Amino acid sequence: MKHTDYIIVGDGYAALFFAHQLLKHNKSFVLFSEGKKSASQVSAGIINPVVLKKFTTFWKAQEQINFLKDTLSEIESYTGKNYLIDSPIHRIFHDGNEQNLWVKKSKTEELSSFLDENFDHLEVVKNNFNTGKVNQSARLKVSAFFSDLLDFLEKKELLVKEKFNYEKLDAPGGSYKDIGFKNIIFCEGMGVKENPFFSDIAVIPNKGHHIKVKLSEAIPKDITIKKKHFLFPTDNGLHFYGGTYDREQLHHQIDESAVAQLVNGLSEIYPHDFEVKEVNFGFRPTVKDRRPIIGRHESFKNLYVFNGLGARGILNGCYFSRSLYQFIEEGTPLHDEVSSDRFK
Known part of the structure; x- marks a missing residue:
């Protein structure tokens, strides 16, 4: 044995x-x-220390970010690869009220190291009220x-x-x-x-869909864009857009309503042609x-x-x-x- x-x-x-x-x-x-x-x-x-609906953070966020960076360096020592992508999240503001809330939160001790005080305006996507950058956010090469x-x-x-x-x-x-x-x-x-x-x-399944799309007009490569969902480039020339949250439709097939939700969400911020090339889903274990x-x-x-x-x-x-x-x-x-x- x-x-x-x-x-x-x-x-x-x-x-x-x-x-x-x-x-x-x-x-x-x-x-x-x-x-x-x-x-x-x-x-x-997505590696993100901020809850982007309310602009709050969560328990041990800074400790978790620091520990992840150390751990990925240790993993690199035996795989020979770095899996961290420096692609900070740019949150598109819905209106002036969100801008004001972001500024207010960025001055608090809890969030000052995460919420950038300076706003940016992005090309190609709709962001009439500009975007706020989440410092220390990144992505993993999944x-x-x-x-x-x-x-x-x-x-x-x-x-x-x-x-x-x-x-x-x-x-x-x-x-x-x-x-x-x-x-x-x-x-x-x-x-x-x-x-x-x-x-x-006590885990509860939460079904999440995302789509891979071909964009007709390129977006900036070194950022992750977020309004309703996340948008960023993948290695094969496509872009990831997602993901949804659903605790009701828990069958093991694609939900067309979730795909429609994603297509509509992307259309809100991306005013150019795009083509859905792939749909994926999974079940997150939530508590x-x-x-x-x-x-x-x-x-x-x-x-x-x-x-x-x-x-x-x-x-x-x-x-x-x-x-x-x-x-x-x-x-x-x-x-x-x-x-x-x-x-x-």
């Missing part, structure tokens, strides 16, 4: 950032990937991040390309098929609902209090869950992967705000 410190089940941000923690600390592991594209893998990759890391794990013989079979798990005996393990981390997103050990965790769910199984102390990253999957997945590692290996208590115990 092969023995390993950890089994990771999942292949989204939670799984790969936790795998990085294990690589960093020389822990042995294998990662089970079913090979389907997760919500993480079709995400926009497809390269996942393909490179999964390739790296495969070459190291740490990747198992198959669906995890819960029936083959002997939790008390610490074995799965022919693998003996110390701990299993389940990072399955909405797949957790099929997991008999953690199916009751009512907008905090991840991290914890240990009540009965089987070698089973853990890392889920509920929501729309901030990159920042949450990166930052709290360390919290989970320190909880397991060092006995450091989890923050009450993210511990699964808060729902008891």
Whole structure:
């Protein structure tokens, strides 16, 4: 029987950032990937410290941004690539009231390092009231991040390309098929609902669509534009526009109403011709209090869950992967705000 410190089940941000923690600390592991594209893998990759509806920030935003930059530098040391795109968000203002609110918020201690005081006017898109730049915002090269890391794990013989079979798990005996393990981390997103050990965790599916479009007039390459949704260039000459939020239409097909919503939203800011070339969707695992769910199984102390990253999957997945590692290996208590115990 092969023995390993950890089994990771999942292949989204939670799984790969936790795998990085294990690589960093020389822990042995294998990662089970079913090979389907997760919500993480079709995400926009937006790194944003500001809630752009109300111009507020969130818990530990600066700490999360700093930790992400350090972590991506560490990952670059073994993949040889930098996945951070310096493409700050430019938020199009709806009216003068939003401008005034932005200025007011930019002078507060909480937001002064994120909201740029100077407004910009963009060419090509409609922005009659100008735009505000979100400092320290960026994007992740999503497809390269996942393909490179999964390739790296495969070459190291740490990747198992198959669906995890819960029936083959002997939790008390610490074995799965022919693998003996110390701990299993389940990072399955909405797949957790099929997991008999953690199916009751309080995650709510939120379906998100985005479109890839061909624009007739180019927009600036080094920025991410936001009004209702995000607009930015992709590697293949197309532009990403999205994503929607839907808690009602949860079937596994494209919603034409969501596509229409995106086409209308883009038409509002982009007064030139464009063509929809691709439609994608995924199911974000969200939580009512907008905090991840991290914890240990009540009965089987070698089973853990890392889920509920929501729309901030990159920042949450990166930052709290360390919290989970320190909880397991060092006995450091989890923050009450993210511990699964808060729902008891």
